[in-house]
Amino acid sequence: MSDVHPQERLIGAIARLILDPAAPPARHIAVGAASPIPAAACWLVKKLGHPVRLSLLHRPTGNPFTEGTRELFDLAGQGRIDLFFLGGGQIDGQANLNLIGTGDWPGRAARFPGSFGSAFMYFMTPRTILFREEHSQRVLVPRVDIVSAPGVSPPGVFRRGTAQALVTGKCVFAFDAASARFSLASIHPGETAETVRDATGFAYDGASAPVTADPSAAELALLRGPVCDEMLETYPEFCRRVWNRTGLAGRAA
Amino acid sequence: MSDVHPQERLIGAIARLILDPAAPPARHIAVGAASPIPAAACWLVKKLGHPVRLSLLHRPTGNPFTEGTRELFDLAGQGRIDLFFLGGGQIDGQANLNLIGTGDWPGRAARFPGSFGSAFMYFMTPRTILFREEHSQRVLVPRVDIVSAPGVSPPGVFRRGTAQALVTGKCVFAFDAASARFSLASIHPGETAETVRDATGFAYDGASAPVTADPSAAELALLRGPVCDEMLETYPEFCRRVWNRTGLAGRAA
């Protein structure tokens, strides 16, 4: 078995968060656009034999919905989606997300694409795994310039959940909604408590943490085989880069 | 040309009301369940060459909607249906309709089927033609026992229209929304102002009125040919009774 690719490690970390027995059950997970690492984590969970339903919104064929994203949002509104993934151009220590831009409204310094469905989904699913590979003071800020979606809400505001954790290229942070604070949960190989601290713009709990575990040999074999097979149509570039797989030749497996 | 069938006369009277140049335009007419006479009137208007769109909700095949009656009601809500037909187990002099029942709520003396969409449609279309073949003091009452749908609404209540007229087996009444009163518009052959008066439980304006005109020879030819052809699949019993047509043999015409 060859060395673990850093992105395989992120996939493995997210898969373990999905399977966290302390978190609400993840029977139905939806994955949005351009999210190869979260999508791979979901496929890994499924290929490990867990009975999870995946709704992958950007498969070129076989889109699971017949009413487009409206059906996704209705499902989430009903409480039928247990877990979703979000990111952000900026993320702050209260788990506020900024997908809109920096500087003055509506992002005059640097405009990001926009809020997508974050201002809704973040409230509607019992849990959200935040994922942003870039771990820098530019991204992880003390306070987002613009709140696309708030990390916590006042009592009385209807909300099913918030961030479970934030996975970056350097570490995993757990999020505690009651205190509205992140805490260091694990540090990826090659990083230290200090490199994490230096790259993080917000305050968080926990000065040190264990090393993020690598995927097991069995998990790596699943990732490089059946998970890659499932990903190839939607994320050919990712599969080429991480697993050096091109084309659909291996797909019959 | 054989004698005019009484139901052909009702069809002709309704067709003339549809085409009334003083009324709001009828570009799109919807016809509900079990309404052969209004449906035939709409087909007659169409076969006369008027550019009207018909949405016939109970065609066994080729239902015009893909979201069932919800799509009909949404269309009406948007203001895209210009004319609808309603009846009632009781109709009173203010054009209130009772489709629910007599006696105490919810119709303990005699239960009718129920309000259907009347409490909505009566407000949403610019005009409604009321049709009830039975003209008796049992049906045309001073005050309905239960208001399924009110004939008029107080100022400030959103409403696009109300009854244009009431067609019965004995006469045609016009309705004036401002005074909330019917007035006698025409009396069918065989009836008189007195027989109408005696059979009507509510007060109305106009002691006399002209005779309801028979359909023209051209209209009768259309009714007995192409209109019957269109009706045969949905209303075979009606076509047999009025036009002595059975089966689909003539339908290739």
Next chain:
Amino acid sequence: MNPLELDALAALVPDGALMALPPDNSLSPAAFARALVRRGVRGLRLLGVPVSGYATDLLIGAGCVASVQTSAVTLGEAGMAPRFSAAVAAGTIEVIDATCPAIHTMLQAAEKGVPFMPLRGVIGSDVLAHRPDWKVMDNPFAETGDPILLLPALAPDIAAFHAVCADAHGNVYVGRRRELATIAHASRRVLVTVERMVDGNLLEDERLAPGTINGIYVEAVAVAERGAWPIGLLDEYRFDAAHIAEYARMARTEDGFRAYLAQYVTAPRADAAA
């Protein structure tokens, strides 16, 4: 998802459930209603979406029903629904009157996961006067007073209907009767009878996907050939007007209704013979 036997599907309905049924022109689960009669379910709270017909009248006559929320109960050309009328006269069922688009709207609110949705019209109707659960408020987007009806979300415990086919993923094909999707989306549990099971995945077929309800919403499926009969099913088979007329005639009396049950519902293999 492996299909159940029809009677096993009926066994999934608990006494007292709030159960949504489509009308007689839109995938009515008639064989399933007969199975419920055989099972002897009690205290059902039926919801007609938006009106009710043969299945509802049958269940009322068989003593399975505590209440009916609907916009109308009718056998269409065959006239009034006789067991419904008798039960209203006898006061043995509660009738909760609505009006068609209000029922659609309450389900749409549940589908969307919002607590209410507005609807125009209805103000001044006695239907509203008898719905303490419906509210009128001033439209907050209007400059001047503009009363508008707000309807609460209504999530049925169970929705039941008869579709054309299902696949092993629980996807069911309803064709142009897409309003069934709203009922399915709004309901907590969805039980479906179908003419037949099909291979493959309906949602992966671009031609069939538009008329398919995602298996996400479907709890269980049973095969019931001609399971809508005497109601029609799209272009598969036509409405059996003669049988509905016979039902209307027989059900006019309690004795006649019992004879109907014996002949068409409880007789051994009644549904298989249909």
Next chain:
Amino acid sequence: MNPLELDALAALVPDGALMALPPDNSLSPAAFARALVRRGVRGLRLLGVPVSGYATDLLIGAGCVASVQTSAVTLGEAGMAPRFSAAVAAGTIEVIDATCPAIHTMLQAAEKGVPFMPLRGVIGSDVLAHRPDWKVMDNPFAETGDPILLLPALAPDIAAFHAVCADAHGNVYVGRRRELATIAHASRRVLVTVERMVDGNLLEDERLAPGTINGIYVEAVAVAERGAWPIGLLDEYRFDAAHIAEYARMARTEDGFRAYLAQYVTAPRADAAA
């Protein structure tokens, strides 16, 4: 309804229209957007349902757009939408930020003919803080304070999309992309490009009806073969990622964008050659 020429269809869009466009994964009318650039339309107020992509960026770059209401503008894997970003930085367009389900909800309210519809979530987002046309009120069905967002109905002047086919009745086939029906229902005028015209009546075919939008809602149709390109169209053809990447590269500068227009939009028979 006889189909128009593509440029004649584009001529039906007045300057300043509020025009709804689907995103790049759902029947985007790309050829129609290029025809609008050729026509030189000005002051469009675009609505992304619920997000915006290539067509919106192209229209912005060509100076056709006054404002964009959307939940995001993106070229997907190809990154940021360059002409949108440049216009925001330059302040030459107004951006009205929304969030995806809010756009669906505003259209659903218009589809239903109600003045508003509620939506959960969003409270505490700066999107809401910048929408004076959105209101928060206490849910009147809750016992205790329960703030909920109310969204006003939004009826676009025009909706434009690219469907698979149309018939002479104006019915258009969108297949599983049924969300286009909501856009069509909510909009005052609907202009559609299609791959081809078909004989007969799509709504009378039980197999095609579920994916068909009724011609009631459709004002005009034009044939534009491969009219979604470089966007994909269901199973007819795939998204052309290489072309979108080329667009993203060329449109990074104003000069590059002009070169793109010359090569792919305004060149004689540019769309025919695509």
